[in-house]
Amino acid sequence: MKTLGVLMVCVVGLACAASGVAAADRPNLVIILTDDLGYGDLGCYGADDIATPNVDRMAKEGTRFSSFYVSPVCSPTRASLMTGSIAQRVGIGGVLFPRNTIGLNPDEVTLPELLKGQGYATAIIGKWHLGNEDMFQPMNHGFDTWYGTPASHSQTYHPTLKKYASDCVFREGYTLEKILKMDEAPCPLIRDNVVIEVPADPTQFTQRYTKESIRFITEHKDVPFFLYLAHNMPHLPLHASEAFVGKSRRGIYGDAIQELDWSTGEVLKTLKALGLDDNTLVIFTSDNGPNLSKMGSAGPLRGGKGTTYEGGTRVPFIARWPGRIPAGRETGEPITVMDLLPTLVKLAGGAAPSDRVIDGKDIWPLLSGEAGARSPHDAICYFAGRSVQGFREGDWKYRYAKDKPDKHESKKKDKSQKVNAELAVQLFNLRDDIGEQKNLIDEHPEIAARLKQLMDAFHADFQQNLRPPGDAESEAK
Template sequence: MNLKQLLLIFSVTSILWVSCTSISKKEETPKRPNIVIIFLDDSGYSDFSPFGQKKIQTPNVQSLADEGVMFRNFYVPQAVCSASRSALLSGCYPGRTKVFGAHGPNEKGLDPKFPTMGEVFQKAGYQTAIFGKWHCGDLDETRPHNRGFSESCGLMYSNDMWKHHPENPDYWGKFPIKFWENGKIIIDDVDYEHQEMLTKWYTEHAVDFINRHKDEPFLLYVPHSMPHVPIFCSPEFEGKSGVGLYGDVMLELDWSVGEINKALKQNGIDENTIVIFSSDNGPWISYGNHAGTTPYREAKGTTFDGGTRSATIIKYPTQLKGKQESEHAIMTIDLLPTLCHICGVPLPESEIDGKNVWDIITDKKGAVNPHDYYAFTNDKNFEAVMSSDGKWKLHLPHNYRTMTDIIGKDGMPGKYDYSAKIELSLFDMVNDSYETTNVINKHPEVAEKLMDFAQMHKAKFFSE
């Protein structure tokens, strides 16, 4: 054998060795976890069977709870659409981003200087998608296709901001609500027949996305338009609940959860996928039989727990044991840094308010919430703080809305009383989660500590 032949054999052997080593390393390197976030709109805490629903069966949400952990004390920092969604995606309090309330058509929304979860994970190599209601900006630079989501479809804002609004049709009729897909308008003027299909369309897009990206890490965000009024379901679910349209809507949302969960299992990626199921805030109770239910005080549009506490399930089979319940307090602002930690994704360079609470989620022995407090706002008003262990909540003096005897029915809203007031009040959330009894005189030292946190938060975000 001559030298040329020896060199050829050596070269081929080296290539084969490198190739085999590369394959071996690839097989040894675990795929980064996938993330699925299902975020409902105005869903009540008690709308699904794991959290107290008795009138209708929601087997798919029940299965999700059986496979994951139910969080009884999961909060949003503001109980209104845009503020809540922007906090989830940016990891920031509304006081930092200045996204308060519910933004309408053609509004800027979340400033691009605050990176979204989509941008953070897309930069790290994740496939990203949003199928559902965006409501974080309706200008080109703030729509989802320019905010880190490679695939998208849905509405840019709430489905009641349209020509059939029950109280202001002339005003909202000036802004035809559009259905977008991947940065292009697919439907120029959404009408009744389109609203009926929203839940189904979002679900079909989500399942298709999972099927196509099963072999690569992905972030899938499914913020449903329902059950925000006006409520609709596809023809397949009409009348199926036996308790009215709201029940039918719940059945279809439960079906959607089942379809997404099934797609993960059929593609063999269920074990390596983090699924988070929650709602942007509590129910819009002025709509009566078209609204969900909550056992807690008040509802959407307030800083009481009826507005800010959302029934939540987190499922991650390889890390979280199923059929568990957690009483730990956590907030949506914590999801971005926690998911970054789990997935090995760098945090955004800009400052955020959320913290990694993975030890709290996994109930690690001795784990302590890294926050000093959680803060709650209503529109631009800073109104309450809670101790990070969820034991105490201090309401600053403020006005709030509460229902009158005029309750809404069949899509028409009832009447609020906006003159209700609460004085400086401390609530023991362990023994009085319904915020009924002010115990500030019994625990002045607790109130003083929370007031210090409130002053710090106010100085940081509301000093202008």
Template sequence: MRILSFLWRRITALVSTVVLLLLVFALFIGWRVLGPAQQDNEERVAAKRDYLEAIASAKPVPGPNIVLVLYDDMGYGDIGAGSQGNLLTTPHIDALAANGVTLSDFHSPAPVCTPSRAGIMTGRLAPRAGLPNVVFPSGSFTEAWFKVLLGSDTPLRLPAEEITLPEVLKAAGYATGMVGKWHMGDVSPSLPNDFGFDSYFGARYSNDMKPFALYRNNEVEVEAPVDQERLTEYYTREATTFIEENANAPFFLYYAHNFPHDPLHVRPERLGQSPAGLYGDVIEELDDSIGEIVDTLERAGQLDNTLVVITSDNGPWFLGDAGDQRGNKGTTFEGGMRVPFIAHWPQAIAPGRVETAMAMGTDLLPTVLELLNLPGPQDRVLDGRSILPVLRAGGPSPHEFLYYYDSSTLFAVRDQRFKYRGPAGVKYGTDSTPVSGSIPQKEWLFDLDNDPREAYDTIVHHPEAGKRLRRAFEAKQKDMEDNLRGWR
């Protein structure tokens, strides 16, 4: 009996201790999840308003129409003309390339969706633009978990003070429309219509996130679960309708398809057509969609006067071809960040050129500013540079350096020839180990001209380049530490 009573006391003590610990843990979780949320910088929001109003009141002369096509997870090698074994055919994209310019050394601003898009839309690297990580649907378990790990105020939407491409173009008198995937926050004030789009039709995040519905502006139009076999049909119809309705005005269409991001779907008539399997079917249906957009521009008499840009937000994921490069989506090796880039604009771009000048998605906003002869904002730093001269007439990159970020960490910096990777871990694990950890590595210098696969560290042979790039790397880290958001 004494033993039983002894045990009973211990059991009750243990249970009460566990309950107490759980309670403390629940309080911590609750505080992290429900604590103060991300706040916008009202002073900068006002400065942005002033900047956009100044543009609008200067009544700038509009430039060409702009159609920016952004694919999701399309690889460097996924475009027909350069694909392996002719497994894919993309005649419409190839025709744009043949009649336009291809940049063979173009990079996404980040190796994953959200930060890449934040970089493209703002002309600023994602940590600078305040949105360095992939975001998940509001109220989802993953989002809550992010808050627990990173704090309740971790950025889950593009901050309202950021200046975006559509806002600039809208201020400059463009009709602005978006079709497709936003993925920079699914709550106000960070929805597409909050950031300068007159009209929006599409998904708020990736097609593997739930609930996957399609919105027209801020209302659900196609309820979840969307029949993704019809996604390209929906998007193409919206894109062509937008062009038809705005053919008499200068317009900006941001066509951000959810594919070829997993899961893959295609309309039944396309299924089984590509020798590259379902992935190829999807790419080929996307190419059909480009064909319809080009036809629509032609019918409207606007093709010659429209700058069409086609690119991707990062390298391929599980399927898809990164080209002859190291790694896939998620890494700052070239396979994760070097992406296709084609620009077509008959009135200003001489056809059939391939330009090797390095560039990045952050360059699009500065390029548009130059195109419309608009001033940049004076109260904040842009990381991109205009590549308009490169597009028009070739020549060197406007960048001395490009910076490769994943999340808020700078992994590499490059110039036109070399890529410096700072000392950092590189993942290693075997197919059968449940997880891969990072194994620390020394700094590496890749000679991309002679070693595009990033196989050999040649820092000993190029001490000057190593020093120059290490200095740029460290200066960038310090600069971002001192003034992350680049406020002036």
């Protein structure tokens, strides 16, 4: 029956798309996901050394969230975006590397699959990072088309896992013969599962992704579409195209972000020119906190990429849909990347899967500025790898983590916090202390004990419902 239900939705969706009737009811959806862009890297979040006029204008024309949560590293956030679930629940607890044989399980029901079921055209333009083998690639997870890189451009790939276009461009002295002899080759550029350039030219990522995005939007202007524009920048190694190099006041890091800002402006301009502005929800965000060693900034937040301090897990989030999402608004209600699946699928006329635990919640009341709308989450749980390191309820955050020495921590920080490779047991009030500077554990042991109890109960309950990742090695046996 389940299969029939899905099939019927598809048929209705296609019929509507063909007649052009329902397109107006189902918004186009664009998610612009940057890589490692921090809370302090955009003008509208306080940066004064990187110019981001297009994203700032987008924030003025839409709503800016100051408590949007993701995982502290790349792959888990992307797994949550695709499944609407806690990344660790679907077995993607950490960054996937070339030697990993696991990936996003083919049994997961993904955001693009659900949108496809509602008649959407779906594209990923940019980085995937949810597994190396064919079975894990985006076109096996609901995307009609893919232009981009399998993982971060700092990562290698297994050359024999891929097919090569007859006109594939080999750069920097590489040849097909040479590549195929390598265990691991430098990051390729892929179009629809076929390698078209090795190594991918990192100076051209943003230009090319922008061009491809404009092309996809233009070609699909008459049907509802989902564009997942997953930029490689500003992940290391940092690059910008010639016109943007040396233009920011924060080195190549700022240059790369200024190019992302330009790109966002081009996407918004295209939507306007095609008359799609009023029927398109555009989201701009990041997959995790900034790389502090390479000029990234988390603004007032403590820590960066890889930590469960706010700087690692709280990133910019801007949503724009003229006439439907209030302009110039800001809210601190906590939301998460997992919420996008249920919210976007509902806007598309569908529903999140009901046969499994979906941790994300519908945040449309918050996005649309409904009077009195509050966060649908009782609490935010901070995962790092497989462990739970923190729990936020309201303004209070309890944190229990074994931290590595952090050389990027400012010297003026409170020395009593004992974060150097020691167990940090901390209680912060995020309303009064967004920078997590004042450990209140001694002042409010009862609040800490309550949060720890809630955190442990949450974790115990979570462990009752785990879904394994896909495993190419066990599939092959």
